[in-house]
Amino acid sequence: QSTLNFGDSPHTRVNILTGEKVLVSPHRSKRPWQGQVEDLPGDDRPAYDPKCYLCPTNKRADGDINPDYKESFVFVNDFSALLKDTSQQEFNEDELFIAETEKGICKVIAFTPRHDLTLPEMEQSAIKAVVDLWQKEFEELSKVEWIRYIQIFENKGAIMGCSNPHPHGQIWSQNHLPVEIQKECVQQQKYFDKYQRTLLADYIKAELKKEERIIDENDSFVSLVPFWAAWPYETMIVSKRAVQNIAGFDEKEKEDLAAILKLLTTRYDNLFKTSFPYSAGMHQAPVNDGDHPEWHWHMHFYPPLLRSATVKKFMVGYEMLANPQRDITPEVAAEQLRNCATKHYKSK
Amino acid sequence: QSTLNFGDSPHTRVNILTGEKVLVSPHRSKRPWQGQVEDLPGDDRPAYDPKCYLCPTNKRADGDINPDYKESFVFVNDFSALLKDTSQQEFNEDELFIAETEKGICKVIAFTPRHDLTLPEMEQSAIKAVVDLWQKEFEELSKVEWIRYIQIFENKGAIMGCSNPHPHGQIWSQNHLPVEIQKECVQQQKYFDKYQRTLLADYIKAELKKEERIIDENDSFVSLVPFWAAWPYETMIVSKRAVQNIAGFDEKEKEDLAAILKLLTTRYDNLFKTSFPYSAGMHQAPVNDGDHPEWHWHMHFYPPLLRSATVKKFMVGYEMLANPQRDITPEVAAEQLRNCATKHYKSK
Ligand SMILES: O=P(O)(O)O[C@H]1O[C@H](CO)[C@@H](O)[C@H](O)[C@H]1O
Ligand SMILES: O=P(O)(O)O[C@H]1O[C@H](CO)[C@@H](O)[C@H](O)[C@H]1O
Numbered sequence: 001q002s003t004l005n006f007g008d009s010p011h012t013r014v015n016i017l018t019g020e021k022v023l024v025s026p027h028r029s030k031r032p033w034q035g036q037v038e039d040l041p042g043d044d045r046p047a048y049d050p051k052c053y054l055c056p057t058n059k060r061a062d063g064d065i066n067p068d069y070k071e072s073f074v075f076v077n078d079f080s081a082l083l084k085d086t087s088q089q090e091f092n093e094d095e096l097f098i099a100e101t102e103k104g105i106c107k108v109i110a111f112t113p114r115h116d117l118t119l120p121e122m123e124q125s126a127i128k129a130v131v132d133l134w135q136k137e138f139e140e141l142s143k144v145e146w147i148r149y150i151q152i153f154e155n156k157g158a159i160m161g162c163s164n165p166h167p168h169g170q171i172w173s174q175n176h177l178p179v180e181i182q183k184e185c186v187q188q189q190k191y192f193d194k195y196q197r198t199l200l201a202d203y204i205k206a207e208l209k210k211e212e213r214i215i216d217e218n219d220s221f222v223s224l225v226p227f228w229a230a231w232p233y234e235t236m237i238v239s240k241r242a243v244q245n246i247a248g249f250d251e252k253e254k255e256d257l258a259a260i261l262k263l264l265t266t267r268y269d270n271l272f273k274t275s276f277p278y279s280a281g282m283h284q285a286p287v288n289d290g291d292h293p294e295w296h297w298h299m300h301f302y303p304p305l306l307r308s309a310t311v312k313k314f315m316v317g318y319e320m321l322a323n324p325q326r327d328i329t330p331e332v333a334a335e336q337l338r339n340c341a342t343k344h345y346k347s348k
Numbered sequence: 349q350s351t352l353n354f355g356d357s358p359h360t361r362v363n364i365l366t367g368e369k370v371l372v373s374p375h376r377s378k379r380p381w382q383g384q385v386e387d388l389p390g391d392d393r394p395a396y397d398p399k400c401y402l403c404p405t406n407k408r409a410d411g412d413i414n415p416d417y418k419e420s421f422v423f424v425n426d427f428s429a430l431l432k433d434t435s436q437q438e439f440n441e442d443e444l445f446i447a448e449t450e451k452g453i454c455k456v457i458a459f460t461p462r463h464d465l466t467l468p469e470m471e472q473s474a475i476k477a478v479v480d481l482w483q484k485e486f487e488e489l490s491k492v493e494w495i496r497y498i499q500i501f502e503n504k505g506a507i508m509g510c511s512n513p514h515p516h517g518q519i520w521s522q523n524h525l526p527v528e529i530q531k532e533c534v535q536q537q538k539y540f541d542k543y544q545r546t547l548l549a550d551y552i553k554a555e556l557k558k559e560e561r562i563i564d565e566n567d568s569f570v571s572l573v574p575f576w577a578a579w580p581y582e583t584m585i586v587s588k589r590a591v592q593n594i595a596g597f598d599e600k601e602k603e604d605l606a607a608i609l610k611l612l613t614t615r616y617d618n619l620f621k622t623s624f625p626y627s628a629g630m631h632q633a634p635v636n637d638g639d640h641p642e643w644h645w646h647m648h649f650y651p652p653l654l655r656s657a658t659v660k661k662f663m664v665g666y667e668m669l670a671n672p673q674r675d676i677t678p679e680v681a682a683e684q685l686r687n688c689a690t691k692h693y694k695s696k
Contacts (some may be wrong), residue, residue, distance in 0.1 A: 100360055
């Protein structure tokens with residue numbers, strides 16, 4: 001059964017993971033666009049680029065030489081935003097100036113030696129190798145006893161601030177919880193205390209019944225446009241089992257994650273026949289911080305494009321000062337993604 | 349006296365207006381930029397553009413003809429995100445799907461008939477006329493009894509999603525409080541309950557003593573880079589008097605607001621010798637909602653540029669998923685803005 005019956009009326013929807021709302025203006029999707037149009041990124045990259053600091057055997061900023069890796073490759077970010085030798089200091093002047101040092105480890109992870117690929121263009125087995133590496137890195141970082149949170153993410157596309165088209169992601173880990181995680185902790189805890197089930201377990205159960213926002217489903221995962229999506233084609237991948245973090249996935253689940261990742265990113269590329277830009281990342285339970293039965297692993301995709309490969313949604317003005325806002329509804333976005341082919345437009 | 353003594357150490361600072369923190373990585377400002385470079389907007393606009401829907405006497409999307417206005421001009425947005433005839437409906441299914449209709453009025457305000465100007469290039473008396481109009485519009489909208497919040501803002505520059513270079517701003521008003529305002533309500537209320545003074549009154553008093561983040565000051569206002577700024581050159585204008593909203597400003601204060609607006613936006617343009625893009629807007633007390641002695645009028649400026657007219661900060665990846673992050677410190681940004689000339693680089 002379908003969820004809302006507000007017709008074309010402007011309305012707000014609550015993001016149950018953060019407790020914050022988004023403004024939806026369905027009637028506004030007819031608005032013509034006369035503003036900035038993005039450059040289309042060139043799409044003919046070589047398999048190996050001698051000037052790329054992520055390609056095998058090349059030299060990096062700190063002078064290190066990359067190994068001749070065959071699958072994927074991890075190293076500590078040469079320009080880390082967080083450092084592991086930061087000593088703990090706190091500052092609080094009259095509740096007006098409040099600060100605290102933050103300690104962390106930032107890593108870069110090249111998904112493949114091939115400079116010219118992206119996740120959807122990689123073989124599913126190669127994506128599975130990335131999932132394995134994410135899990136291994138997560139497990140190793142959680143052994144560092146002062147680390148409380150591990151953020152695994154990918155910025156894809158120049159429009160998303162990605163400074164190198166070589167397929168890669170990042171892992172930033174740190175000794176306090178970031179703000180977005182704090183919000184999700186509060187919301188998931190509240191729900192779990194009340195129902196002894198995770199918020200996302202109940203949410204995806206309801207979504208699987210309704211079907212209107214589901215994109216793909218396999219034995220272990222579901223991908224969907226969340227009811228409260230803020231970005232036009234924002235999606236989430238959620239595990240069917242209430243697993244607290246990526247360390248909890250077994251072989252079959254890792255296979256299934258690779259499969260649904262390939263499907264979702266392929267649909268994205270097919271939507272506007274372009275290498276679809278996004279920021280994506282997993283949200284998972286804090287580490288070295290006891291058990292978190294309320295936490296349910298999920299992965300967010302925040303893609304900026306709105307109407308075509310070159311017209312994006314600007315989260316500015318009203319959005320920055322007041323409230324995130326969207327035009328096309330999550331239901332329309334889900335339908336469009338569902339209608340996209342699952343074979344990549346560039347593959348023969 | 350200077351505030352922090354963390355040296356170059358990565359640290360977090362708390363935004364006392366929202367309760368959320370920002371990650372500061374001072375050591376990282378040396379990072380080279382190899383990513384996307386923005387197009388420089390063309391800068392030779394005519395004083396009148398026959399194709400601009402904001403220029404006097406031109407036709408708009410809905411067929412209306414603009415008057416031959418001489419100062420500024422307001423009209424209801426032809427593509428409003430909020431509509432005034434939306435009927436109240438609520439939806440809550442199992443605390444998982446929560447939505448509510450939202451009613452509002454969205455207006456566009458052309459700052460001047462001159463297509464080729466921007467705020468800093470306008471005479472101070474013309475900026476004063478804009479301030480007068482903001483006040484008048486605010487007063488009129490607060491007479492609509494169902495309106496609870498009025499967001500006055502400006503998106504400047506194509507990079508900020510501004511679809512028309514004709515100098516203009518917007519006013520979105522609505523029947524519930526947007527999320528960012530809810531946060532500032534909570535934080536200001538907490539402080540006021542404890543001290544019977546507004547949070548920002550005490551904050552600017554402390555900043556005026558320290559001087560390290562102040563940019564300009566006149567009898568009625570101060571402009572500064574807040575201690576918790578997230579965008580590289582983020583600033584705030586705060587009234588010295590704890591005024592709840594723009595309706596509370598007298599003639600002298602409106603003159604002083606025009607003066608500090610001209611100064612700040614001129615410094616911005618001079619920083620990278622470019623028409624400096626930003627989203628800016630006032631935060632003020634809810635309306636038709638009783639007295640709000642805890643609320644203190646202020647105006648935020650969120651500019652995206654980082655190192656030059658063409659290299660911006662990307663709030664993506666870690667920032668979207670976890671926590672806002674900045675490289676150069678607020679203190680360095682304030683010093684750079686203070687060192688900018690107060691005469692516009694284009695004026696002779
Ligand atoms: O209304 P405009 O200027 O066409 O549109 C711009 O400002 C709006 C309000 O901040 C945003 O929702 C849009 O994404 C942006 O492009
Ligand atoms: O680390 P990169 O890819 O050079 O940089 C990119 O991702 C970072 C983490 O999301 C952001 O802080 C930067 O603004 C962005 O340009």
